[in-house]
Amino acid sequence: MEKRIPLIAANWKMHKTVGESVAFIEELQREVGAVTDREVVIAPPFTALAAVRRVMTAPGYRLASQNCHQEAKGAFTGEVSGGMLKDVGCEYVIVGHSERRHVFGETNETIRLKVAAAFACGLVPILCVGEVLAERESNRTFKVVDEQVQSAVLGLTPQQARELVIAYEPVWAIGTGKTATPDQAQEVHAFIRERYAALCDKTVANLTRILYGGSVKPDNVDSLMAQPDVDGLLVGGASLEVGSFKRIIRFVSP
Numbered sequence: 001m002e003k004r005i006p007l008i009a010a011n012w013k014m015h016k017t018v019g020e021s022v023a024f025i026e027e028l029q030r031e032v033g034a035v036t037d038r039e040v041v042i043a044p045p046f047t048a049l050a051a052v053r054r055v056m057t058a059p060g061y062r063l064a065s066q067n068c069h070q071e072a073k074g075a076f077t078g079e080v081s082g083g084m085l086k087d088v089g090c091e092y093v094i095v096g097h098s099e100r101r102h103v104f105g106e107t108n109e110t111i112r113l114k115v116a117a118a119f120a121c122g123l124v125p126i127l128c129v130g131e132v133l134a135e136r137e138s139n140r141t142f143k144v145v146d147e148q149v150q151s152a153v154l155g156l157t158p159q160q161a162r163e164l165v166i167a168y169e170p171v172w173a174i175g176t177g178k179t180a181t182p183d184q185a186q187e188v189h190a191f192i193r194e195r196y197a198a199l200c201d202k203t204v205a206n207l208t209r210i211l212y213g214g215s216v217k218p219d220n221v222d223s224l225m226a227q228p229d230v231d232g233l234l235v236g237g238a239s240l241e242v243g244s245f246k247r248i249i250r251f252v253s254p
């Protein structure tokens, strides 16, 4: 039976020069080597994509962008299209990260267009969803996450629905040191899988990878990855140092 291959993604956000990015990848590959039973995805800033691609030579490592524009080309100063990202060697693109939603005002509708644009260019979107603290405290987590997922998958083909990666990132856990407990993560992941099965198809939902993000660290990685519906991680701060990211990649399966 086909299995969900764990996916560990590093989102460097607005960190690292070209030189720092290259040095990190070289050291990581030297220390970890080829990965065969999991995928490692690195999302450096736009400026370092080409350089990282050139040195990313070990099996199991893939390049991602942190964002893309929804249009293929045009007068959009400062933006980068999916086609340009594919051209530079990206295989994945992070779409709808909470910083894009809450700092840059991206809506569910914009994110839906970005998911479609990514697929049209041959990129696999990593769709981020998650509630803010006030939503969790008013018991609206499931409603918010459901709306975000539902909106993003509108119009996807069965194959695209199968390839899409979903990342559950409770906004209150991002960069705060407050990780969701393994039970809290599992509860929302199971809900997402159940809703995905209703929206797409049960077989598709059983194969869809759902990542957790939000203050993932070496000391909580194993308990998060032990949850049956946590298929991988989207890591911010702890992905900036080889030592901590290496430990996260080497999470211990139950």
Ligand SMILES: O=C[C@H](O)COP(=O)(O)O
Pocket (backbone or CB within 6 Å): 011, 097, 169, 173, 174, 175, 176, 177, 213, 214, 215, 216, 234, 235, 236, 237, 238
């Ligand atoms: O994309 C990554 C998330 O925003 C998590 O960031 P963090 O690990 O620094 O909390």
